[in-house]
Amino acid sequence: MTTAGAGQPVLFGMEFRLLGPFETRHEGDLVEVGCRRQERCLLGILLLDAGRVVTTDRLVDLLWNGRPPVSARGALQTYIGRLRGSLTPYGVRISTRGDGYLVEADGHRIDVDEFGWLVRQASGAADPAERVRLLDRGLALWRGPLLADAADDELRDRLHGTVEELRLVGFELRAEAQLALGQHARAIAELVPLAARYPSREQLVATLMTALYRGGRQADALRLYRTTREMLVDELGIEPGPRLREVHRRILRGDDRLDRPGRPVYEVRVRDESLPWSVGGHPALEFCNTFAGWGHEPPLPGSEWLRGYPTLAVWAGHVGLIDDVSVSRLLQLAGRDPDQADEVLTEARHLRAELYACLTDPDDRRAFDVVARYAEAAAKQLVFRRDTDGRGRWWPDLAAGLRLPLHAAAWSAAQLLADPRRFTVRTCPDERCGWLFLDEAGLRRWCSLGTCGRPVAQSPCRSA
The missing domain is CATH 1.25.40.10 (Tetratricopeptide repeat domain)
Known part of the structure; x- marks a missing residue:
């Protein structure tokens, strides 16, 4: 038994320990599950996404490190059968859903x-x-x-x-x-x-x-x-x-x-990357914004937060434009091909500058056209997938490779530029800040960034 966040006791049927050697316990006693390493690995993969479907293709790819034998799917079914036989007596259910499997989230402790x-x-x-x-x-x-x-x-x-x-x-x-x-x-x-x-x-x-x-x-x-x-x-x-x-x-x-x-409240750390503090209210705005040391010496706000390709990839996952699996894949690809990663990063910086111009000067048609071309390229790389909650969503296709986060940012930019909320974007007038954020109520007078440090006597934030 353990205690939930609200202080109520919660009974656990089974306890699974994945942080270290794989262990399964029932009422404190060790339970033997999976006589083969791959069976334990398979159960661990399913438990990491307990309550969510893991596709057969992904399971096969992970278990055989991208080099599955012809018999992989048959072997996977055999492993699933053995695991079900071991776990069913303890109330652990592995269900088949479409072309995948999931461990039912029945209150087991992980x-x-x-x-x-x-x-x-x-x-x-x-x-x-x-x-x-x-x-x-x-x-x-x-x-x-x-x-x-x-x-x-x-x-x-x-x-x-x-x-x-x-x-x-x-x-x-x-x-x-x-x-x-x-x-x-x-x-x-x-x-x-x-x-x-x-x-x-x-x-x-x-x-x-x-x-x-x-x-x-x-x-x-x-x-x-x-x-x-x-x-x-x-x-x-x-x-x-x-x-x-x-x-x-x-x-x-x-x-x-x-x-x-x-x-610092303006710094977000994800996968050892420093990302912009999220106050903009839209991924496209966060793409334009930055973090820095307000009120201190350079680098000042407006300095480049895209220090490397990994930052771009991690940011895209952090704001929900791509999934975590894609982030891990992109980091691997960037390590293998740093030159192409740098090329994509240069394009991302260019897109960022043009999008900022679009949002701060509605009459800048040249900048709008540049962003539109990036968005058109992104649209060709989108696929419509069903999420685990049953709703559909457009996602950048993994086939885009290292350009994936660039397409994700461009598509997010297109969505904002087509959204009426685009006319509620405000910008801080301080040249050291220039932060963009949504102000749908139209009531905010001063920069939404608490660390901006701009004296209140200066002019209020202006509509973009």
């Missing part, structure tokens, strides 16, 4: 779902002590990599790359809460090995630098920044982001604001 719930609760907790408590519970569920004895690293990335990302976010959130509680020594002990393993994760490094500074280790904090910057420049060809540079500047100045650490 550690991946529980972990996600705890991290989400912690991220919304105002009390740092409560945040630490929730994250202690969540991170304690980890016994190793996802499906450690049933999947390899490549398959884990394809299955649920967001699980590992969520784990790192959990560590970052807990460290920030520990700093708020004065527990910098504990934060340092937990973050040092993580920073060594994920040196390009700037949010983690920034939090560790703050903890080191609070622990009287200013030299170590500055040394960490130097080695991180050298790695980013030498290996990725980029400078550190605004968050990391801001912490560095504050350490050099002995800024007392380091005693009030916290994630």
Whole structure:
């Protein structure tokens, strides 16, 4: 038995542990399920999407790493039959739906779902002590990599790359809460090995630098920044982001604001990418907007948030223009063909500039025509698919390859330009900001961005 978010007891029929070696328990006792590795892997894949249909094609592709034998579908049916035989006595149902299967969500406990719930609760907790408590519970569920004895690293990335990302976010959130509680020594002990393993994760490094500074280790904090910057420049060809540079500047100045650490409200971290803070109310607006250090030194608002192709792909998934499976696939393709990825990124930046011109100057017909051409190209790559809730939706086709997020952004832009809400778009007049957002009520006088920093004495935001 465990406790739901509202405090009501919930009884679980079975407990499935996927975070580490695959385990199945009933009333605390181990239950043998799946005598073959692929059977355990198959059940793990279905449990990651419990209550949702996983198509046969996807199951075959995942189980055989894209190289299925001729007998794959027959073998899959055999595995399903064996799993049903093992699980039926415990009330676990694997149903056939169309050309796919699903594990019925009948109240069974799945550690991946529980972990996600705890991290989400912690991220919304105002009390740092409560945040630490929730994250202690969540991170304690980890016994190793996802499906450690049933999947390899490549398959884990394809299955649920967001699980590992969520784990790192959990560590970052807990460290920030520990700093708020004065527990910098504990934060340092937990973050040092993580920073060594994920040196390009700037949010983690920034939090560790703050903890080191609070622990009287200013030299170590500055040394960490130097080695991180050298790695980013030498290996990725980029400078550190605004968050990391801001912490560095504050350490050099002995800024007392380091005693009030916290994630900037204008920065969203997904899969170790910094994305625009979502206040625009429409994906096409978020595509135009940016994040930066308002009221500080450059980069100022309006600086380019599309630092690399992975940022574009992750952003498209974050705002719901493409699904998570497509994001993982795009990241793999970008790693294999970085030159083409850079070409697509250049086009995306061009589209972004033209769309911004469209939305801020309705008379700019040239910009409108450019966006229209991108939208026409995107329309040729759309497929109509039924979602799990039964509704239909237009999605960019995976056949578009690396151009997929570009098409997704262009189609979203076309939808906004054809929507009457387009006439309620407002823009901040400050040249350092220029944020776009919807103001359907027509009542907002000042920029919707709380961190803009523009004095209220300046002119109000204007209609686009």
